Amino acid sequence: MLFNLSLxxxxxxxxxxxxxxxxxxxxxxxxxxxxxxxxxxxxxxSEDLGQTMARSLFTALLHDNVWQAFExxxxxxxxxxxxxLAESLIVLDAERRVFASSHPNEHRVTSELSSLGADFQxxxxxxxxxxxxxxxxxxxxxxxxxxxxxxxxxxxxxxxVRIGTLIVAHNKDQIRHRFDRSIRNAVWITLLILAVLLPxxxxxxxxxxxxxxxxxxxxxxxxAGELTPLDPHLYPYRDEVGALYLAYRQMLDAMREKLALExxxxxxxxxxxxxxxxxxxxxxxxxxxxGMLNSVSTLKRYGPADPLSQKTINLLERGLSQxxxxxxxxxxxxxxxxxxxxxxxxxxVMLLVAPSAHKQNxxxxxxxxxxxxxxxxxxxxxxxxxxxxxxxxxxxxxxxxVTVRTGTGEGALSLVVENDGQxxxxxxxxRLFEPFSSFSQHGNGLGLWICYQIVTQLRGAIRAExxxxxxxFVVALPLNPQGSSE
Amino acid sequence: xxxxxxxxxxIAALLLVLAALLAPIAEASxxxxxxxxxxxxxxxxxxxxxxxxxxxxxxxxxxxxxxVVFIQRDSYRETMDLIDKGSLDFAWLCxxxxxxxxxxxxxxxxxxxQQKPLYRSYLIVPxxxxxxxxxxxxxxKVFAYADPHSNTGYVVPRHALIAAGQDAGSxxxxxxxxxxHAKAIQAVASGLAEGAAVDSYVWDSLQKVDPKLVARTRIVxxxxxxxxxxxxxxHRVSQKDFDTFQQVLFGMHEDPAGRALLDKLNLDGFxxxxxxxxxxxxxxxxxxxxx
Numbered sequence: 124m125l126f127n128l129s130l131x132x133x134x135x136x137x138x139x140x141x142x143x144x145x146x147x148x149x150x151x152x153x154x155x156x157x158x159x160x161x162x163x164x165x166x167x168x169s170e171d172l173g174q175t176m177a178r179s180l181f182t183a184l185l186h187d188n189v190w191q192a193f194e195x196x197x198x199x200x201x202x203x204x205x206x207x208l209a210e211s212l213i214v215l216d217a218e219r220r221v222f223a224s225s226h227p228n229e230h231r232v233t234s235e236l237s238s239l240g241a242d243f244q245x246x247x248x249x250x251x252x253x254x255x256x257x258x259x260x261x262x263x264x265x266x267x268x269x270x271x272x273x274x275x276x277x278x279x280x281x282x283x284v285r286i287g288t289l290i291v292a293h294n295k296d297q298i299r300h301r302f303d304r305s306i307r308n309a310v311w312i313t314l315l316i317l318a319v320l321l322p323x324x325x326x327x328x329x330x331x332x333x334x335x336x337x338x339x340x341x342x343x344x345x346x347a348g349e350l351t352p353l354d355p356h357l358y359p360y361r362d363e364v365g366a367l368y369l370a371y372r373q374m375l376d377a378m379r380e381k382l383a384l385e386x387x388x389x390x391x392x393x394x395x396x397x398x399x400x401x402x403x404x405x406x407x408x409x410x411x412x413x414g415m416l417n418s419v420s421t422l423k424r425y426g427p428a429d430p431l432s433q434k435t436i437n438l439l440e441r442g443l444s445q446x447x448x449x450x451x452x453x454x455x456x457x458x459x460x461x462x463x464x465x466x467x468x469x470x471x472v473m474l475l476v477a478p479s480a481h482k483q484n485x486x487x488x489x490x491x492x493x494x495x496x497x498x499x500x501x502x503x504x505x506x507x508x509x510x511x512x513x514x515x516x517x518x519x520x521x522x523x524x525v526t527v528r529t530g531t532g533e534g535a536l537s538l539v540v541e542n543d544g545q546x547x548x549x550x551x552x553x554r555l556f557e558p559f560s561s562f563s564q565h566g567n568g569l570g571l572w573i574c575y576q577i578v579t580q581l582r583g584a585i586r587a588e589x590x591x592x593x594x595x596f597v598v599a600l601p602l603n604p605q606g607s608s609e
Numbered sequence: 610x611x612x613x614x615x616x617x618x619x620i621a622a623l624l625l626v627l628a629a630l631l632a633p634i635a636e637a638s639x640x641x642x643x644x645x646x647x648x649x650x651x652x653x654x655x656x657x658x659x660x661x662x663x664x665x666x667x668x669x670x671x672x673x674x675x676x677v678v679f680i681q682r683d684s685y686r687e688t689m690d691l692i693d694k695g696s697l698d699f700a701w702l703c704x705x706x707x708x709x710x711x712x713x714x715x716x717x718x719x720x721x722x723q724q725k726p727l728y729r730s731y732l733i734v735p736x737x738x739x740x741x742x743x744x745x746x747x748x749x750k751v752f753a754y755a756d757p758h759s760n761t762g763y764v765v766p767r768h769a770l771i772a773a774g775q776d777a778g779s780x781x782x783x784x785x786x787x788x789x790h791a792k793a794i795q796a797v798a799s800g801l802a803e804g805a806a807v808d809s810y811v812w813d814s815l816q817k818v819d820p821k822l823v824a825r826t827r828i829v830x831x832x833x834x835x836x837x838x839x840x841x842x843x844h845r846v847s848q849k850d851f852d853t854f855q856q857v858l859f860g861m862h863e864d865p866a867g868r869a870l871l872d873k874l875n876l877d878g879f880x881x882x883x884x885x886x887x888x889x890x891x892x893x894x895x896x897x898x899x900x
Contacts, residue, residue, distance in 0.1 A: 189785035190753070190792060193801050228737075228800035232751045233783050 649700030836886025
C-alpha cells in the first residue's frame with residue numbers, strides 16, 4: 124500500500140507530485156498564453172501589414188499595374204526565412220479576381236477567388252457579404268485545407284470606393300511551428316527545473332525524515348529495555364521534531380530515574396529486612412546470652428577449682444563474650460543521645476586512624492571545613508567516619524592514598540572518603556552494605572553494614588562511586604535529625 | 610552733389626567700355642568647369658547594376674576629361690521625353706525609341722554583343738510549362754510586356770501575333786508591363802506571368818548574374834536578329850563632343866579598365882552602327898502602324 128510506505132519515500136514522493144503538478148500547471152498556463160499571444164500577434168501583425176500595404180496597392184490597382192502590386196506584396200517573402208509573417212498575400216480586384224499574388228503559381232492572376240479552394244469560397248462569400256468591413260478575419264475550419272488558415276481581408280478603399288481586397292493568408296502550421304518551439308522550450312525549462320528540484324526534494328525529504336526515523340527506532344527499542352539516549356546535536360532545532368527529541372530525552376530521563384528509584388527502593392527494603400532480621404536475631408540471642416554469661420561467671424567463681432574445669436569455663440566465657448561483641452556490633456544504636464558534633468571530633472578521628480595509616484604507609488589528605496558545632500550526634504558520626512577511613516586505608520593498600528573531605532551545605536553534612544586502591548567490582552558494589560559481605564581478608568564484614576545502619580538511622584544517604592582509578596564513598600547527613608526522630 | 614551731368618555720362622560710358630573689355634575674360638573663366646555630359650540610361654541593359662555604372666562613370670570622366678552624369682529612368686517614355694526636351698546629350702536607347710525619335714537623335718555607337726551588333730527577342734515561359742511551343746500556345750494566358758516602347762519586349766511579340774492573324778489586343782487574358790526586361794524574367798520565373806518576350810542580351814547576361822532565377826524560365830522561341838540597342842547623341846550635340854564620346858566608346862575594349870567594364874556589361878565593345886541594322890524593326894513598326 125502506498126500509504127504504508129515509509130515517510131522517507133512518502134514525503135519526497137508527495138513533494139515530487141506537487142512539483143510536477145506545479146511545473147505542469149505553470150507550463151500549461153505559459154503555453155496557453157503563448158498560443159493566445161502568437162495567435163493575437165499574428166492577427167495584429169497581419170492587419171498592420173495589410174493596412175500598410177493597402178495604401179500603396181491602391182495606386183497599383185488604379186493603374187492596373189500588376190507588376191507593382193506583385194513587387195509590393197512579395198516584399199515580405201524576399202528571404203526564405205521562418206519569420207515571414209504570412210503564407211501568401213493576394214490582391215483581389217473589385218470583382219474578387221486575383222490581381223496579383225505573392226505566390227502566383229498557386230493563385231493564378233485573373234482567377235476567381237472562389238476557384239482557389241473551399242477555404243477561399245467561404246472567404247469569397249464573407250467578403251461579398253461584408254463590403255464595408257474594414258478588416259475581415261476568417262479562421263478556416265476545413266482540416267484538409269488548413270494551409271490557408273486565417274485569411275484577413277482588408278478593403279483597399281478610398282472615399283469608400285472599394286477597388287480591391289488584400290488577403291493575408293496564413294498557414295496554421297506556421298503558428299504551430301512556432302508554438303512547437305515554445306513547447307520545446309517549455310519542456311526543456313521544466314525538465315531543467317525538475318532536474319534541480321527533484322534531487323533537492325529527495326535530499327530534503329531524507330533530511331526531514333531521518334531524525335524521525337531515529338526517534339522511531341529508539342522508541343521501539345524502549346520496550347526491550349534499551350534506554351539509549353539521543354545526542355541533542357543530532358537535531359538542534361526547536362520545531363516539532365526538536366520538541367519530540369526533547370520529549371524523548373525527558374521521557375528517557377524519567378524512566379531512568381524511575382528505574383533507579385525502584386532499584387533503590389528494592390535495595391533499601393532488602394537492607395531494612397536484613398536489618399530487622401538481624402536485630403531480632405540479635406535480641407533473641409542477647410537474652411539467653413546474658414544469662415549464660417552470668418552462669419559462667421558464677422561457675423568460674425564458685426565452681427570446681429580443678430584446672431581442667433577452669434580452663435573449660437574460661438573457654439566458654441571467651442566464646443560467649445565473642446558472641447556478645449558480635450551481637451552488639453549488629454545492634455547498631457545510633458539514636459543514643461550524645462553531644463553535638465564539633466570540629467574536635469574530626470581531629471579525634473584523625474588521631475585515632477593515624478596509627479593504622481602509618482602501619483600501611485598510607486597518606487591521608489584531610490579537607491575539613493566546618494566551624495560551628497553541628498546539630499548531629501557526635502558518637503555515631505565519629506564511628507561512621509572512623510569506619511569509612513579505616514576501610515579506605517585497608518582498600519588503598521601499601522603506599523596508597525586516601526582523601527577525606529567534610530563539609531556542610533544545603534542543610535546537610537557531607538562526608539567524602541576516597542582511596543586509590545583497587546576499584547570495586549560491580550558484584551561487590553551491589554552487595555556493598557550487606558552484613559558479612561567483606562571482600563577483604565581483614566575484618567568481620569560488618570564495617571560498612573554499621574555505616575549503613577548509622578546513616579539510615581540518621582536519615583541520611585550513603586553511596587559508593589567508582590571512577591577508573593578511585594573508589595569514593597559519599598555520605599550526606601541531614602542536619603537536625605531530631606526534627607524527624609521524635 | 611555738384612558734379613556736372615556730362616561728367617556723370619562720361620563715367621557711365623567709361624564703365625560700359627570697361628565692362629565690354631572684361632566680358633570675354635569673365636565668360637572664359639565661367640566656362641572653365643565644363644558642363645557635364647548628361648547620359649540617359651534606360652532598361653535596355655541590366656540597369657540596376659549601380660556599382661558598374663559608378664565605375665563606368667569614373668572611366669568616362671577620366672577619358673573625356675569632363676564630368677559625366679548618368680540619368681536613369683524606369684521607362685523608355687521618360688527618357689524619350691528628356692531627349693525631346695533637350696535635357697540629355699547622349700542616351701542608350703532601345704531600337705523602338707531610337708526610331709521613334711527620328712531626327713532628334715544621331716546614332717553614335719552600337720554595342721557589339723557576341724561579336725555582332727545584334728540581338729533578338731526571346732519568348733519565355735515558366736520552366737514548369739513544358740507544353741508551349743510558340744506564342745500561339747499562349748492564348749488566354751497572362752503575358753508580361755517589358756515596356757510599351759521596347760522592341761524585343763513589346764513590338765516583337767505583338768508583331769508575331771498580328772503576323773499569325775491574331776488580335777494582339779485581346780489575344781491574352783491579361784497583360785501588364787514590368788518596365789524592364791529583367792523584371793519580365795522575374796515575372797515569368799515567379800509564375801505571375803505565363804509568358805513574356807525579353808531582350809536576348811538581358812536574358813543571357815542575367816543567366817550569369819542570377820542563374821537560379823533564369824533557370825526558372827524556358828525559351829520557347831527566338832526572333833530574328835535586330836540591331837543592338839544603340840547609343841545615340843542628341844542632334845544639337847557638337848560634332849566635336851560627338852566624336853570625342855564616340856572615340857572613347859570605341860576605344861573601351863582596347864584598355865584593361867574598359868575591358869573590365871565591358872566584361873561586366875557582358876559586351877565585346879562598341880562599334881559604329883548603321884541605320885540599316887534597324888531595318889527589321891522599322892519594317893515591323895510599319896506593319897504595326899506605329900511608324
